[in-house]
Amino acid sequence: QIQAAEQKTYTIDTDVTFPPFVYANSENKYVGIDIELLKEIAKEEGFKVDIRPVGFNAAVQSVSSGQADGMIAGMSITEERKQKFDFSDPYYSAGIVMAVKEGSGIKSLSELKGKKVAVKTGTAGADYANSIKAKYGFEIVTFDDSDGVYNDVINGNSAACFEDSAVMYYAIKNGLNLKVVTKPANTTETGFAVKKGQNQELLKMFNEGLAKLKANGQYDKIIKKYTEGKA
Ligand code: GLN
Structure with missing residues (x-):
């Protein structure tokens, strides 16, 4: 078990007008499938995230240029993007x-x-x-x-x-x-992305965490919560 003090913080950029994947709730907190998956995965794997609401295209740019460690924003896994990004295992489709x-x-x-x-x-x-x-x-x-x-x-x-x-x-x-x-x-399927060849430990933790959430029922719970309920 990693101690909280030793946990690394990763900067993750996103698109916050994209419910049910990412949006601000009535208390102005970021919620949605992507945010909850990321937070649960971070908890399971022992890392921290600094989530920045930059918008989709800005997130693509900041991850590509190394200004953010990763992005999660209902992002489609495409062959073209695979030239610039490494994607996690898919968690949804679009x-x-x-x-x-x-x-x-x-x-x-x-x-x-x-x-x-x-x-x-x-x-x-x-x-x-x-x-x-x-x-x-x-x-x-x-x-x-x-x-x-x-x-x-x-x-x-x-x-x-x-x-x-x-x-x-x-x-x-x-x-x-x-x-x-x-x-x-x-x-296509959707996934979490890092810059190609960078932040491989983060990608590995994301995949491990996602597999755990799929196995323990948390993943299904999160998807259900945001696809069956109201905003
Ligand atoms: N799934 C679309 C894409 O990856 C849209 C993502 C978004 O608008 N946040 O391009």
Whole structure:
């Protein structure tokens, strides 16, 4: 057993407008699947975390440049990212859905011609939008956080947004006035990430801790808590 005084603190960057993975609760404390998994894993493995709410793309940049030790933010494990990051074992999955304003009448990608689509900078949703924008003839508008993305659709500037399915469904369940109109596309697993080749001891502890939480039922409890309950 490691003594508290000897525990190392790791800087972990995240994206705090991303429920049910990471968000601030009514007491302004960061909670969600990612935060609870990380905290439980840190407790099991004997390390400390300093969680910084920098936003998704900023987290990608800070981990890539070595200014943060790791990131956890419902991050999709993609081949492209594996060039720059080492990922933990997966703890969830994410696919991209298209959502429109409730009552807008837009039902499919083919109705986006000449319209705007809102996405979050540096995300799988943004990559997806870029990969199909020529085919469907829409324009892309980017935001740093998911709230900016949703607001752009609600205020009518963008006709649609692309977002991770679990996140979109969670927001709608909690009262956001959007509607999902497509099935999840480009589904990948999600994981904790460190810079490629760096912080390998942290990655190893994350994987060991995650395996323990999966074995002792804590993992299922955390997932259930944030996918079945209300915010
Ligand atoms: N899963 C998406 C990605 O990794 C979105 C993550 C996020 O917005 N926090 O790109």
